[in-house]
Amino acid sequence: MNGFRKCLLATIVAIALPAAQASASTFDGAWNVRISSSSDTCGNGSTVSIGINNGQIASSNAMVTASGRVADAGSINVTLSTGIKRAVGFGRLSGTSGSGTWRGTMCTGTWTAERM
Numbered sequence: 001m002n003g004f005r006k007c008l009l010a011t012i013v014a015i016a017l018p019a020a021q022a023s024a025s026t027f028d029g030a031w032n033v034r035i036s037s038s039s040d041t042c043g044n045g046s047t048v049s050i051g052i053n054n055g056q057i058a059s060s061n062a063m064v065t066a067s068g069r070v071a072d073a074g075s076i077n078v079t080l081s082t083g084i085k086r087a088v089g090f091g092r093l094s095g096t097s098g099s100g101t102w103r104g105t106m107c108t109g110t111w112t113a114e115r116m
Contacts, residue, residue: 031049031051032049035109042107049061055069063082066081085104096114099113
């Protein structure tokens with residue numbers, strides 16, 4: 001019986017591990033994020049390139065620091081910083097696109113993303 005339990009556990013791990021790895025990397029790759037502001041005083045928007053690796057977010061631009069996480073289901077939480085400015089964004093990725101909202105100290109707006 002003990003050998004059967006070990007075999008069953010090994011089988012479950014062998015099946016679950018690749019499934020977990022596949023879902024974590026669903027959104028991995030390079031993304032272009034278009035940021036729009038709800039106020040003219042905050043600018044008319046910009047585009048930032050980010051990378052996602054194993055669900056972790058990083059910027060591919062030396063001028064903008066990006067950090068955050070994408071969950072397996074696509075919900076995203078990201079922080080963008082440049083100098084003393086900082087914005088926090090929330091939303092969802094699905095397939096090759098995504099959208100959400102962001103807020104900073106004095107500004108708010110929306111964002112859309114496309115996989116490159």
